[in-house]
Amino acid sequence: MGDRPGLSKGELEVARMLWQLKEATVRQVHEAFPPEREIDFATVQTYLRRLEAKGYVTGRLDGRTRVYTASVQPRTVIRETINDFVDRLFGGEALPLVRHLIEERDISPDELTELRQLIDRLEGERHE
Structure with a gap:
């Protein structure tokens, strides 16, 4: 740290x-x-x-x-x-934390939409 x-x-x-x-x-x-x-x-x-x-x-x-x-x-x-x-x-693996947060916390539909947009943006940046 x-x-x-x-x-x-x-x-x-x-x-x-x-x-x-x-x-x-x-x-x-x-x-x-x-x-x-x-x-x-x-x-x-x-x-x-x-x-x-x-x-x-x-x-x-x-x-x-x-x-x-x-x-x-x-x-x-x-x-x-x-x-x-x-x-x-x-x-050091981030995915288990992300999975936990998505599955165990009350994620609103708006937050899910924002998460999808973030994933789409990150995927687009990797293909450029």
């Missing part, structure tokens, strides 16, 4: 919130969580520190307040996480 350690579920949740906010203090990240997601301020602070130590976010001091920004784009984290998952669980 790149040169960075993977993310825990909690770290990923805080990283996603920071991606939405673009730049934020611990308090701003904490307050951005919906009220039903009961997460302690100290937990958010710990996760942000871990994310910084792992290289996913950068922190800078603004007076006495630490302001965090993402240093890794969501697309990169998604790619690295999925690749690691496919390698570990499916021995």
Whole structure:
């Protein structure tokens, strides 16, 4: 997974919130969580520190307040996480994961149409 350690579920949740906010203090990240997601301020602070130590976010001091920004784009984290998952669980084979998602999740007719279009486009690109 790149040169960075993977993310825990909690770290990923805080990283996603920071991606939405673009730049934020611990308090701003904490307050951005919906009220039903009961997460302690100290937990958010710990996760942000871990994310910084792992290289996913950068922190800078603004007076006495630490302001965090993402240093890794969501697309990169998604790619690295999925690749690691496919390698570990499916021995590097993507089709079993795709099959599982299609068979076990409720795929709408619109999503199936989009999937067919994607397959058609990829097949067309391979024949060019």
